[in-house]
Every structure is written in C-alpha cells, then in structure tokens.
Amino acid sequence: MKKADEFRKVLDVPISKLSIDGLVQEICLCPEYLKDIYQLTSDGKQTVSWRAIWVCEKLSEKHPDWFVPMREEIIQRLLDCKHDGSKRLLMSILYNIPVASPISIELLNYCFDHMLAPQESIGVQALSIRMAYKLCKNEPELLQELRLILENTEADFYSTGVKTTLRNILKKI
Known part of the structure; x- marks a missing residue:
C-alpha cells in the first residue's frame, strides 16, 4: 500500500490533534512523505483535504522551507478556496514561510479584500491582516496604505480577535 493511501485512511475518519501530531512527527522523521500528504490536500473528499492541509500547516511551523x-500553488489554492477551515490553514502556511521578493500582489490583494470582509471567519480576517502587514512591512508606500485602512476601520463591528489583531498590527506600524 502506498503511503498516500495509508495517510488517506487515517484522514478519512474523525481525527484529533493527537492524530495530526502523530502524522506530523512521522513526516518530520521521513521528509519524503511530504509529497504524499501534500497530494491529499487536493483530495476529492473535503474532510480528507482539510485534514491534510491541517497536517501541512503544522509541518510548515516546524519546516517552513x-x-x-x-508557494505559488498554495496562493492559487487559497484564491480558489471556498472552505473556511482550509482558507485559514492555507493562510497560516503562507504566513509561516518567508515572504517572496518581489511580494505576491495576488496574495496582498487577497489579504486586503478579506481582512475586513464580514463573510469571512475571524481566523481568515485576522490572518489576512497579519499577512498583509508581513507583505507590506518592507514596502513603505504599501505599509502606509495598510495603516490608513486599519486606522479607518470601525473596529466596533468586528470580533475581539480581529480588534486585537488590528490593534497589535497598528502598534507595529
């Protein structure tokens, strides 16, 4: 049985953080399995795909390189993604890896479009704000634009998580 099939069986049933941590540890010990778990991020079954992205997100914390x-494929997947949990995890992977030079304008536009979008989850909004800052911090003109947007945001309409992120990023700017 191929490793991807083994991983799929594990991801196709209700799973806990402990199970995810076990998969992460196994892949860290055998990095050649990364391609197998990453392949499952495009699985036809939404729950398998989401759980595989969760494993990749945890791996990106340990091995962002x-x-x-x-990167470009993950950005494209994010742009096309409709699943809230997967969007948050894809954003987190992108946040964990170093910023490319030149920065991805598609990703920056995505962040600007989604950071204050009421239809987005709190996690996607907060990560979009943090990612926008990460992309803009070495570009003075873009950083000013971000600061203006955040300063002119009516924070009372947002969750505590988004308000905290807004406040923390404005302090950094």
Whole structure:
C-alpha cells in the first residue's frame, strides 16, 4: 500500500490533534512523505483535504522551507478556496514561510479584500491582516496604505480577535 493511501485512511475518519501530531512527527522523521500528504490536500473528499492541509500547516511551523517551492500553488489554492477551515490553514502556511521578493500582489490583494470582509471567519480576517502587514512591512508606500485602512476601520463591528489583531498590527506600524 502506498503511503498516500495509508495517510488517506487515517484522514478519512474523525481525527484529533493527537492524530495530526502523530502524522506530523512521522513526516518530520521521513521528509519524503511530504509529497504524499501534500497530494491529499487536493483530495476529492473535503474532510480528507482539510485534514491534510491541517497536517501541512503544522509541518510548515516546524519546516517552513519545505513549503517555499509550493508557494505559488498554495496562493492559487487559497484564491480558489471556498472552505473556511482550509482558507485559514492555507493562510497560516503562507504566513509561516518567508515572504517572496518581489511580494505576491495576488496574495496582498487577497489579504486586503478579506481582512475586513464580514463573510469571512475571524481566523481568515485576522490572518489576512497579519499577512498583509508581513507583505507590506518592507514596502513603505504599501505599509502606509495598510495603516490608513486599519486606522479607518470601525473596529466596533468586528470580533475581539480581529480588534486585537488590528490593534497589535497598528502598534507595529
């Protein structure tokens, strides 16, 4: 049985953080399995795909360099993604890896469009704000634009998580 099939069986049933941590540990010990788990992020079954992205997100915290070659594909997947949990995890992977030079304008536009969008989850909004800052911090003109947007946001309409992120990023700017 191929490793991807083994991983799929594990991800196709209700799963806990402990199970995810076990998969992360296994892949850290055998990095060649990264391609197998990453392949499952495009699985036809939404729950398998989401759980595989969750594993990749945890891997990106430990080994962000593993995901640099996949950056453009992950950005494109984020732009096309409709699942809230997957969007948050894809954003988190992108946040964990170093910013490319030149920065991705598609990703920056996505962040600007989604950071204050009421239809987005709190996690996607907060990560979009943080990612926008990460992308803009070495570009003075873009940083000013971000600051103006955040300063002119009516924070009372947002959750505590988004308000906290707004406040923290404005302090950094």
